[in-house]
Each structure stands twice: as C-alpha cells, then as structure tokens.
Amino acid sequence: MVLYNRRILTFLKSAECGSITKAAEQLHLSTNAAWKQISNLEEEIGVTLFRKTTHGVILTEEGEYLYQQGQKIITICDEVIRNLHNKKKIRIMSYYLDGSGRLIHLIDRYQKKHIDADIRLVPYYDPMVRVPDVDTIMQETDVLVSLELNDYDHGKYEFISLGSVGFQCVVPKDHTLSMKSVIRLNDLKNQTVRVIEEGICIGVDSLVQEIKDICKMVRVPRKITDYYEIQDCIHIIPQRNGAVSETNRYIPLDTNQYVEVGVFIRKNTDQMISECVEYLYNNLGGY
Numbered sequence: 001m002v003l004y005n006r007r008i009l010t011f012l013k014s015a016e017c018g019s020i021t022k023a024a025e026q027l028h029l030s031t032n033a034a035w036k037q038i039s040n041l042e043e044e045i046g047v048t049l050f051r052k053t054t055h056g057v058i059l060t061e062e063g064e065y066l067y068q069q070g071q072k073i074i075t076i077c078d079e080v081i082r083n084l085h086n087k088k089k090i091r092i093m094s095y096y097l098d099g100s101g102r103l104i105h106l107i108d109r110y111q112k113k114h115i116d117a118d119i120r121l122v123p124y125y126d127p128m129v130r131v132p133d134v135d136t137i138m139q140e141t142d143v144l145v146s147l148e149l150n151d152y153d154h155g156k157y158e159f160i161s162l163g164s165v166g167f168q169c170v171v172p173k174d175h176t177l178s179m180k181s182v183i184r185l186n187d188l189k190n191q192t193v194r195v196i197e198e199g200i201c202i203g204v205d206s207l208v209q210e211i212k213d214i215c216k217m218v219r220v221p222r223k224i225t226d227y228y229e230i231q232d233c234i235h236i237i238p239q240r241n242g243a244v245s246e247t248n249r250y251i252p253l254d255t256n257q258y259v260e261v262g263v264f265i266r267k268n269t270d271q272m273i274s275e276c277v278e279y280l281y282n283n284l285g286g287y
Contacts, residue, residue: 019056203259
C-alpha cells in the first residue's frame with residue numbers, strides 16, 4: 001500500500017538513474033510505460049521535468065525542485081504506513097454490555113486519547129451459548145468483558161472486577177408474576193426456576209444457596225437452544241439494563257446476592273492492554 005501516485009516514484013528513480021530506460025528496468029516496467037508515466041506527470045503539473053541528452057535525461061530546474069520535495073513526500077508517506085501497521089491492536093470482546101452504552105463511550109474516549117492503539121470492541125454473541133467459555137474466547141481476544149466466571153484456567157487468565165450487579169427474573173408475560181415491579185424471594189415459593197448450571201458463575205451459585213429451599217430449581221447447561229422457550233418457568237439471570245423482549249418481562253429480584261462484572265485478561269499481558277484495563281477500572285468502577 002502507498003499513499004502517493006506511483007508516477008512520482010518513477011520520476012525519482014529516473015532522476016537517480018539519469019535514464020528512464022534504466023529506471024523502468026529497476027521498477028519492472030516497460031520503457032514505454034515509464035515514459036508514459038513521466039509524460040502524464042508533466043502534463044498534470046504543467047512543467048517539463050527532464051531534458052533529453054545523448055546519454056539519457058537530466059533534470060530541469062523544475063524537475064530538480066520536484067526531486068528534492070518528492071523525496072520528502074516518499075519518506076513521510078512511508079513513515080505513515082509503517083506507523084499505521086505498528087499500532088498496537090487491542091481487541092475487546094464483550095459478553096456483558098449494559099444498555100446505557102457506558103463501556104462503548106469509554107472505549108471511544110480512550111481511543112481518541114491513545115492514537116497509537118487500534119481498539120476494536122466486538123459484542124460476543126452465540127445463540128447456542130448462554131455464558132461464554134473463557135479459555136475459548138481468550139484465544140480470539142485480548143480482553144473479555146464478562147460476568148465473573150469460575151471454570152477457566154486460573155493459571156493463564158485473571159479476572160478484574162469493575163463492579164457488581166444484582167439479579168433479575170425473566171418472566172413470561174402470561175405468568176402470574178409478570179405484573180410485579182419487583183419479585184421477592186417469597187414470590188418464588190413453589191415456582192419452577194431455571195438458572196445456569198453449577199460451577200460456572202460464582203454469583204449464581206451463591207444465589208442458588210439462598211433460594212434452593214424455596215422453589216423448584218432447574219440447573220441448565222451453558223449450551224442450550226431453548227433457554228427461554230419453556231413458558232411455565234422463571235429464568236433468573238444477572239441484571240442487564242435495556243433488556244427487552246416481546247414474550248417476556250425483565251423484573252428485578254429483591255436479593256442481597258450479586259454477581260461481579262469485570263474483565264478477563266491474560267496474566268503478564270503487555271503494558272498497553274494493562275493501561276487500557278486500568279482506564280476502564282478507574283472510570284467504570286462500580287458499574
């Protein structure tokens with residue numbers, strides 16, 4: 001990739017060689033193609049750049065000026081390309097995005113302050129998976145925004161909390177509890193409640209200990225296609241602002257249990273990624 005017209009490169013090489021024919025050979029062009037490029041360049045800028053001699057070509061006064069400036073143009077453009085390719089790419093994949101868009105706003109603001117970084121925020125979505133597998137996702141990304149999960153390689157990755165959120169109930173609109181503004185633990189008595197399988201999410205497991213004797217508990221696997229399909233169940237999930245559905249209502253659950261929201265990164269990650277995560281921690285703390 002170049003940021004300049006290749007005719008200027010042909011001109012510079014011809015000036016260095018003192019011969020358009022020799023320049024064409026070095027640039028792997030036909031002599032006719034090289035002559036045409038020079039002719040088109042002269043016509044475009046409206047000056048004569050070369051004078052023919054018995055031995056080749058020499059620069060005119062205008063050609064000498066363009067030669068000096070043209071070298072600067074090439075140097076600057078090549079440096080720009082190198083710097084673009086040398087920008088540190090930080091890929092942030094987000095399983096957990098709240099409806100307020102605070103995370104998106106913060107990353108955009110960070111990017112503007114750090115032009116040496118190329119930050120990509122990619123929402124994580126897999127209709128077959130309700131909770132991401134950290135070890136799998138971290139093969140594709142530098143930072144994973146997620147709930148605090150437990151089933152990952154603790155020797156390779158670390159979780160940094162940005163705050164905590166409560167829980168909400170996903171209730172079918174025709175359910176007897178669907179008109180409540182808040183669901184209390186006693187409301188769950190004798191209800192069938194579905195939550196993610198044991199051992200994946202620390203906060204969910206703590207909540208289950210609190211409500212397991214109140215309701216009929218169903219633990220569902222991470223991979224499931226019909227998570228919300230069974231209409232006679234209540235699904236308990238971490239609070240997510242802005243969640244909407246045509247068939248269900250999202251109602252806060254009145255409980256003292258919380259789940260941490262934060263980021264997974266590789267242990268001993270490089271400095272730029274650490275600085276980006278520190279920025280998120282300082283500005284998104286408390287979530």
